[in-house]
Amino acid sequence: MSDIATLQVNGESYEFPLVKGSENETAIDIKSLRTATGGVITLDAGFKNTGSCKSAITFLNGEEGTLRYRGYSIEELAEKADFLEVAFLLIFGELPTAEQLEKFHSDIKEQSIVDEDIKKIIDAFPKNAHPMGVLSSLTSALVAFNPTSVNVDSEEEMYNSIVKIMGKFPVLVAWAMRKKQGLPLNYGSKSLDYVENVLKMMFEKPNEDYEINPIVKNALDKLLILHADHEQNCSTSTVRVVGSSHAGLFASLSAGISALWGPLHGGANQAVLEMLGAIEEDGGDTKKYMAKAKDKEDPFRLMGFGHRVYKNFDPRATIIKVAADEVLGDLGIEDPILDIAKGLEQEALNDPYFVDRKLYPNVDFYSGIIYRAMGIPTEMFTVMFALGRLPGWIAQWKEMRLGKEPIGRPRQVYVGEKSRPFVAVEKR
Numbered sequence: 246m247s248d249i250a251t252l253q254v255n256g257e258s259y260e261f262p263l264v265k266g267s268e269n270e271t272a273i274d275i276k277s278l279r280t281a282t283g284g285v286i287t288l289d290a291g292f293k294n295t296g297s298c299k300s301a302i303t304f305l306n307g308e309e310g311t312l313r314y315r316g317y318s319i320e321e322l323a324e325k326a327d328f329l330e331v332a333f334l335l336i337f338g339e340l341p342t343a344e345q346l347e348k349f350h351s352d353i354k355e356q357s358i359v360d361e362d363i364k365k366i367i368d369a370f371p372k373n374a375h376p377m378g379v380l381s382s383l384t385s386a387l388v389a390f391n392p393t394s395v396n397v398d399s400e401e402e403m404y405n406s407i408v409k410i411m412g413k414f415p416v417l418v419a420w421a422m423r424k425k426q427g428l429p430l431n432y433g434s435k436s437l438d439y440v441e442n443v444l445k446m447m448f449e450k451p452n453e454d455y456e457i458n459p460i461v462k463n464a465l466d467k468l469l470i471l472h473a474d475h476e477q478n479c480s481t482s483t484v485r486v487v488g489s490s491h492a493g494l495f496a497s498l499s500a501g502i503s504a505l506w507g508p509l510h511g512g513a514n515q516a517v518l519e520m521l522g523a524i525e526e527d528g529g530d531t532k533k534y535m536a537k538a539k540d541k542e543d544p545f546r547l548m549g550f551g552h553r554v555y556k557n558f559d560p561r562a563t564i565i566k567v568a569a570d571e572v573l574g575d576l577g578i579e580d581p582i583l584d585i586a587k588g589l590e591q592e593a594l595n596d597p598y599f600v601d602r603k604l605y606p607n608v609d610f611y612s613g614i615i616y617r618a619m620g621i622p623t624e625m626f627t628v629m630f631a632l633g634r635l636p637g638w639i640a641q642w643k644e645m646r647l648g649k650e651p652i653g654r655p656r657q658v659y660v661g662e663k664s665r666p667f668v669a670v671e672k673r
Contacts, residue, residue: 254282268304272296286656297477298650302335302640305476307554312561314474323564328469329439332636335474336407336643354435356412360390367424376421376628377506383417385499395493397646406494407639418632419446422625440466460575464568464615471561471608472630474637480504484638485645486653494642501638502631511630514613517549518623521582529581531588539598549610550593561608569611572618586614
């Protein structure tokens with residue numbers, strides 16, 4: 246295969262180098278296209294065919310259902326590692342030694358206190374404010390309490406910023422939920438690990454001790470790992486583009502949270518539960534809604550099945566289905582919504598229409614079921630997604646800054662009015 250791509254424009258030929266990835270992906274390097282051709286650019290709505298960067302963090306092959314972090318399969322990481330190990334791997338490039346992991350965890354705990362003035366900001370939000378809006382605002386507010394710009398060439402400063410946000414972010418996540426529920430804002434304990442503290446801060450009642458359920462903790466640990474990074478998606482690209490202007494880490498993360506909020510991205514698991522609620526209100530007939538999903542003339546859309554990237558199956562869903570079954574079995578919850586979810590799952594896995602089209606339940610479907618079973622409110626689902634995605638965003642921001650990438654500045658094809666004279670208001 247030639248290492249050159251030839252493009253013909255207006256009868257002229259231009260050559261551009263091919264770039265090969267470590268997994269044999271091929272890209273055409275067109276950074277000189279506009280200059281060489283005198284103004285011609287590419288048009289790729291949604292950037293579906295455009296590589297915005299070279300990255301060594303996550304490899305995703307949607308056709309084969311492959312997902313790897315730094316070369317490690319998602320299946321092996323979910324089985325053998327915990328969330329903090331995976332976070333270290335994504336951010337620093339290698340799995341930590343026991344000493345490195347202990348220090349990382351200890352340093353995060355030291356940074357897990359939030360300035361008391363942050364509580365004043367939370368108090369200003371109405372109780373019905375969406376937790377994602379609260380989380381984005383609080384993350385952005387951290388900039389005001391940490392105004393010093395990070396010197397990205399200093400390993401110490403970068404490390405300190407990383408453990409600071411890793412320590413404070415779970416507190417903000419828990420407080421966003423507790424604000425909505427009218428519960429006092431609390432902290433974790435140095436005697437607990439990272440995920441245990443998340444559960445304690447979210448669910449502990451002021452008049453009783455919170456006991457960690459190991460099955461629930463294991464499920465949350467796996468969910469956070471599965472959501473930790475997913476290549477150049479909408480929110481990750483946002484973090485990198487905002488950071489490319491040399492905006493700080495906290496400001497860039499806040500932008501990523503806002504991007505994640507959309508129902509086409511991080512809000513998908515919330516959309517699953519809203520769909521299940523609508524089915525319940527209509528009588529709970531799953532067969533009726535499976536038929537509606539197969540009817541091309543029906544506007545109903547079955548949420549949580551199939552994936553726009555994974556064309557075969559979502560490898561994360563295969564892993565988390567087991568955890569979902571364990572959580573539901575252990576908690577023994579009687580919930581018509583969860584019964585409907587299980588009914589849809591079984592029908593989709595056995596219906597030739599869905600099997601032939603590979604429309605299997607995806608990670609959003611199962612994560613929504615688990616979060617509901619755990620007692621997490623539906624509007625908090627995307628916040629939990631953000632908690633899991635935090636190390637991926639940090640890793641991508643760090644890679645972009647250390648790689649000295651230029652500021653993001655897409656081009657456009659203008660389709661508006663041509664030059665025209667101004668008409669005075671009395672003559673219009």
